[in-house]
Amino acid sequence: MVKTVKITTENRISVVELPSWSLKNREKELHADCIETVKTQRMYELFGDMVVMLVDESGLIQNKPLNACASWLYGADQHGSFIVGDVLLGMQRGSDILPPDYPERLLRFLRLKFPMIQKG
Numbered sequence: 001m002v003k004t005v006k007i008t009t010e011n012r013i014s015v016v017e018l019p020s021w022s023l024k025n026r027e028k029e030l031h032a033d034c035i036e037t038v039k040t041q042r043m044y045e046l047f048g049d050m051v052v053m054l055v056d057e058s059g060l061i062q063n064k065p066l067n068a069c070a071s072w073l074y075g076a077d078q079h080g081s082f083i084v085g086d087v088l089l090g091m092q093r094g095s096d097i098l099p100p101d102y103p104e105r106l107l108r109f110l111r112l113k114f115p116m117i118q119k120g
Contacts (some may be wrong), residue, residue: 031032059085
């Protein structure tokens with residue numbers, strides 16, 4: 001089992017367990033056909049590390065709901081492009097995207113920075 005952080009469109013954040021970090025399991029958790037990895041300067045400055053979001057690449061086409069927290073992390077307030085659907089967080093290490101080393105710590109940090117996010 002592997003743990004990661006999930007931020008939902010209902011402004012809920014949780015640590016979720018996946019059977020493995022395989023692409024298939026990540027896609028299943030997000031109800032996605034194809035996952036895109038997203039990283040921004042804003043996220044690097046916030047976390048001080050290469051935290052990335054794993055998002056549903058076809059979420060807009062599927063009319064998935066807006067993810068307000070993920071959109072802010074993406075910089076939507078600056079460029080007008082939004083993130084829709086639930087997202088998972090990962091860590092970029094070289095060319096690899098890995099699960100976070102300390103997902104519970106990441107969850108607590110995000111809840112402090114974004115009080116509107118509810119646990120669960």
